[in-house]
Amino acid sequence: MQSLSLYKFFYLAIRQSFFDLGIKEPEIADYIANLLAEFARTDNLYKIRNAQGEKLTTVVEMLIEANYSFREREIKKHIGDYTLFMTGIFREYVKNQSFFQFYLEEGKRAYFYVFNFDRLAYVPGSYLFFELSKNFEFYSGALDYMKKRFFKETKSSDPFLDFSYQLSRYVH
Secondary structure, eight states, rough: HHHHOOOOHHHHHHHHHHHHOOOOHHHHHHHHHHHHHHHHHHHGOOOOOOOTBBOOOHHHHHHHHTTTOOHHHHHHHHHHHHHHHHHSSSSSHHHHOOHHHHHHHHHHHHHHHHHHHHHTOOOOHHHHHHHHHTHHHHHHHHHHHHHHHHHHOOOOHHHHHHHHHHHHOOOO
C-alpha cells in the first residue's frame, strides 16, 4: 500500500513539474513516477547482482556484468533507471563525485540499448526508451526541478537520509 501512495505522490509531483516545464509526456511521467516509487526503497537501487550473488553498487560493475550476462536488457534498463534517478534526485552528490557526465552518457546509452532490444523484439512501447535516451538530460533536469520544488534544500552530510526523511513527511 505504501508504494501505491509513493507512486501517487511522485506521479502528482512529476506531472506538476512537467506542467511547469511545458513537458507533455504522460507516459514518461508515469514511468518516472514508478521508478521513483521503486527507488524510494534503497534496496531496489542495488538489485542487480553478479553471478556470485553479490550486489553491484557502481555503474561500472553493472556495465561489466551486462557484458557477461543473459540479462543484458534487464541490467541496461536498470543502469538507465539508476543514472536517471541519481542525476535527477541526487544531482549535486553525483557532480561532487565527478560522475555526472559519465552517468548522463551511460544513461542515454543504456536506454537506447533497451529501445533497440525491444524494437527488434516487437515489444510494444519501445518508443518510451527512445524518448528517455534522446532526452535523458532533459528528464534528468526535470527530476532535479521536481526535487527543488517539492523538497527543501538542506546542508545534510547524507543527502540520501535527508531525502528519505523528507519523503516520509509527505507520504505516510
